[in-house]
Amino acid sequence: MTWTRGSAGPTAATTPRRPEQAVRTRRFSPAEFWAHAATAALMLLCIASAACLYVPGLAQLVGRRALVVTVHEWSGLLLPLPLLVGLASRALRADLRRLDRFGAQDRRWLRAALRRERGPRPQGKFNAGQKLYAAWIAGAVLVMLGTGLLMWFTGLAPLAVRTGATFVHDWLALAVGVVVAGHIAMALRMWSRQSAARQLQLPDGEPEFTDRTRS
Amino acid sequence: MNPTPSDDPETDPGTDTDPGTAPETDTAPETEADTNPETAPDADAQGTPLGRRVILGMLGLGAAGIAAAPLLQRSVEALAQQDPTGLTDALPAGGAFRYYSVTASVPPKSARSYRLRVDGLVDRPSTYTLADLRAQPQTRIVRDVQCVTGWRVPETPFEGVRLSRLLDAAGVRPEARAVRFTCFDGAYSESLTLDQARRDDVLVALRMQDKPVGYEHGGPVRLYVAPMYFYKSAKWLSGITVTEDVRPGYWEERGYDVDAWVGRSNGRDDAPTA
Known part of the structure; x- marks a missing residue:
């Protein structure tokens, strides 16, 4: 192969830059994306296996009770792990703080939502509904984990406590199923709204997270 | 949620701006100003720590549920027995049989093929x-x-x-x-x-x-x-x-007990069935 004169020197032609796209900040960091994806996968596995243990029609269809029990136990046990690992990420910790804190705009958002007022509602990166969901599901997962462990390791607590734990686990499971279904429905609605807005080149349905919160 | 980006006049909890006169701050394109969210002043991260209170509240409710379970369970069962629709069978502890099988599928046996x-x-x-x-x-x-x-x-x-x-x-x-x-x-x-x-x-x-x-x-x-x-x-x-x-x-x-007397095995104290 012959060498082109000067090709190794700094005078060679530079690669042209791509034309500037509109700069979009990422709403979530890769660490947050993967923490959410892993949590979602474990949650769906946990709910699906629970349904196969509990809904008679599905139990009959799937059978394999010992295997399904194992899948349910381990997916449930591992459910908090992605978030715990994700705590190493600064962006995730910052978002946890945002989810935790309720400010004036969140109270206004909730009031508007409860009154079913039409029109835009004030919010920061997360709206008050998303904040409440995050806190509720975190608490629910901890309760499911605790009651689940009491049912799994029968030596941990006396029978009265185990029966109570079973009761709480069963009923909270129903609530978690309904709430997670609502979470997915809201996400799908927002996603379709955003992609429609993008196709029409309109501002997105969901406001990008910008410095609008600190006018 | 917000179809237009011009709806957020009161983002700083410290100020009490009139929504009508608030400046619209959101017309500029997104910048990279958020790359360091922990140091940026962020109205979103201020306010009452309600999230952790909700989590603690759930834990408290869970513990209370365990304690109140016998009472609640009895009410559910009483309700289920009066239910003519059979809908309560779908609820936990509805007093119905549940299907358990340890294999993927069981071949049916007819009156002729059964032995x-x-x-x-x-x-x-x-x-x-x-x-x-x-x-x-x-x-x-x-x-x-x-x-x-x-x-x-x-x-x-x-x-x-x-x-x-x-x-x-x-x-x-x-x-x-x-x-x-x-x-x-x-x-x-x-x-x-x-x-x-x-x-x-x-x-x-x-x-x-x-x-x-x-x-x-x-x-x-x-x-x-x-x-x-x-x-x-x-x-x-x-x-x-x-x-x-x-x-x-x-x-x-x-792990189940071989001598499985109801009420005297598997760490349970149910009323005996015979």
């Missing part, structure tokens, strides 16, 4: 058809059914041939101490000591709830061991083998 084999330490090994079993004297027992996982179905009739009758017909040899049961699902097994197996409330059941035992309840023939947790009442019964020793069954190899 029950009695063998092992007996003088006269034999094979029964469903018609053979129906021709034997039938015994009807009505007891509660108690599952080791907690559900209980009250006053359930079972009807069939006493196991002791089949054992006597086969002629149990003197060295025999136990009976092993196998099932045509290909995986499940159970066993009883010979004394337990000879009790008169242990049946090879052909009818349950005054109907022929349905496929999903282990039909056409299942075991029924009235005084024990329901996992002893093996579904889809196909083999009875008289043995020298008790061999732990499917769930017993996975």
Whole structure:
């Protein structure tokens, strides 16, 4: 192969830059994306296996009770792990703080939502509904984990406590199923709204997270 | 949620701007100003730490639920018994049977293809058809059914041939101490000591709830061991083998008690069923 004169020197032609796209900040960091994806996968596995243990029609269809029990136990046990690992990420910790804190705009958002007022509602990166969901599901997962462990390791607590734990686990499971279904429905609605807005080149349905919160 | 980006006049909790006159701050394109969110002044991260209070509240409610469970459970069961629609069967602790199978699928057996084999330490090994079993004297027992996982179905009739009758017909040899049961699902097994197996409330059941035992309840023939947790009442019964020793069954190899008396085993204190 012959060498082109000067090709190794700094005078060679530079690669042209791509034309500037509109700069979009990422709403979530890769660490947050993967923490959410892993949590979602474990949650769906946990709910699906629970349904196969509990809904008679599905139990009959799937059978394999010992295997399904194992899948349910381990997916449930591992459910908090992605978030715990994700705590190493600064962006995730910052978002946890945002989810935790309720400010004036969140109270206004909730009031508007409860009154079913039409029109835009004030919010920061997360709206008050998303904040409440995050806190509720975190608490629910901890309760499911605790009651689940009491049912799994029968030596941990006396029978009265185990029966109570079973009761709480069963009923909270129903609530978690309904709430997670609502979470997915809201996400799908927002996603379709955003992609429609993008196709029409309109501002997105969901406001990008910008410095609008600190006018 | 927000169709336009101009709706957020009061983002700083410290200021009380009039929404009508608030400047619209959001017309500029997104910048990289948020790359360091922990140091940026962020109205979103200010305010009451309500999130952690909700989490703690859930934990408290969970503990309270465990404590109040007996009371709540009784109310649910009372409600379920008055429910004519059957909708409450779908709820936890609705007092109905639940379908448990340890295999992927169980091949159905018809009245023609079904066979029950009695063998092992007996003088006269034999094979029964469903018609053979129906021709034997039938015994009807009505007891509660108690599952080791907690559900209980009250006053359930079972009807069939006493196991002791089949054992006597086969002629149990003197060295025999136990009976092993196998099932045509290909995986499940159970066993009883010979004394337990000879009790008169242990049946090879052909009818349950005054109907022929349905496929999903282990039909056409299942075991029924009235005084024990329901996992002893093996579904889809196909083999009875008289043995020298008790061999732990499917769930017993996975930690359940072999002597599964209701209320006196598996760490439970349910009211006895017999």
